[in-house]
Amino acid sequence: MKKIMLLCAAVLTLVGCRQGGGNDDNQQPETINNTHQMDTNSHKRMVILNASPRKDKNTATLLKEAQRGAEEAGAEVQYIDLIDLQFTGCRSCMACKRTGNQCGGVCAVRDDLRPVLESIRDAAALIIGSPIYWSFPTGMMRNVVERLLFPMLSYNSDGKGGVQRYLDKRMNCGIIYTMNVTPEGYKAMNYAALHEPDREHLEQYYGHCEVYNAYGTWQFYPDYEKYDHSAVDLDEKQWYRDNQWPRDKQAAYDMGKRLVTMN
Numbered sequence: 001m002k003k004i005m006l007l008c009a010a011v012l013t014l015v016g017c018r019q020g021g022g023n024d025d026n027q028q029p030e031t032i033n034n035t036h037q038m039d040t041n042s043h044k045r046m047v048i049l050n051a052s053p054r055k056d057k058n059t060a061t062l063l064k065e066a067q068r069g070a071e072e073a074g075a076e077v078q079y080i081d082l083i084d085l086q087f088t089g090c091r092s093c094m095a096c097k098r099t100g101n102q103c104g105g106v107c108a109v110r111d112d113l114r115p116v117l118e119s120i121r122d123a124a125a126l127i128i129g130s131p132i133y134w135s136f137p138t139g140m141m142r143n144v145v146e147r148l149l150f151p152m153l154s155y156n157s158d159g160k161g162g163v164q165r166y167l168d169k170r171m172n173c174g175i176i177y178t179m180n181v182t183p184e185g186y187k188a189m190n191y192a193a194l195h196e197p198d199r200e201h202l203e204q205y206y207g208h209c210e211v212y213n214a215y216g217t218w219q220f221y222p223d224y225e226k227y228d229h230s231a232v233d234l235d236e237k238q239w240y241r242d243n244q245w246p247r248d249k250q251a252a253y254d255m256g257k258r259l260v261t262m263n
């Protein structure tokens with residue numbers, strides 16, 4: 001009995017929204033049509049998420065440029081290294097779909113990501129930066145996207161052929177990807193098709209999402225000579241470092257500025 005009570009307490013602690021929890025497929029979700037009211041300063045608040053495990057390399061460098069751009073435009077920026085947080089992707093607990101749930105479009109699971117998701121709910125702009133790992137954004141980024149978007153989606157019809165949302169929110173989003181491949185490799189491996197769904201879903205839910213790709217990044221710090229690299233075209237890497245990288249930083253800076261100033 002004591003064991004059962006402890007288990008119940010653990011489940012209630014994990015899943016935060018009232019009337020949540022459980023995976024009861026017979027329940028029809030009732031939509032809380034929640035148009036989120038941002039506070040008066042929120043048009044100037046941006047959240048930046050670094051989904052690289054490295055806190056000071058390519059992705060982080062570009063994200064810090066984006067932060068500088070946003071701050072110079074007068075925004076307040078919350079910069080988060082996801083590697084410091086303990087969190088998972090969606091657990092499919094269905095708490096956010098229960099009839100009468102009060103999740104308000106924010107994931108019910110109480111782990112380190114929850115306050116970040118609440119902060120994003122109240123922000124005006126969001127940038128996620130990720131390296132490409134085995135053709136895709138990192139698991140950290142994918143986990144965030146799952147937890148960010150699924151709680152907003154209702155399975156109730158909107159009566160116009162679509163579905164309702166638990167949270168109706170407008171936010172300017174950007175994604176910055178860094179990767180080893182050159183634009184030619186990107187095209188040959190059809191990365192655009194692999195990466196487009198995340199952009200598309202963020203745009204669908206928040207109204208705007210743009211992507212910047214930084215190619216041919218400098219992977220081995222401090223220099224390639226300390227690592228096995230005979231298959232790497234070092235001249236090409238150096239060219240990207242000297243010529244393209246400054247442009248990447250400028251583009252990231254511009255993205256930061258643009259996302260907090262555009263409507």
Ligand SMILES: Cc1cc2nc3c(=O)[nH]c(=O)nc-3n(C[C@H](O)[C@H](O)[C@H](O)COP(=O)(O)O)c2cc1C
Nearest residue numbers: 052057058059131132133134135178179180181217
């Ligand atoms: C596990 C792993 C897998 C990778 N897979 C790819 C890949 O599929 N395509 C690619 O272009 N680069 C790939 N890379 C290279 C990184 O995307 C690239 O170096 C990135 O700029 C690293 O970002 P960071 O400096 O912020 O860590 C991979 C790197 C690692 C560690």
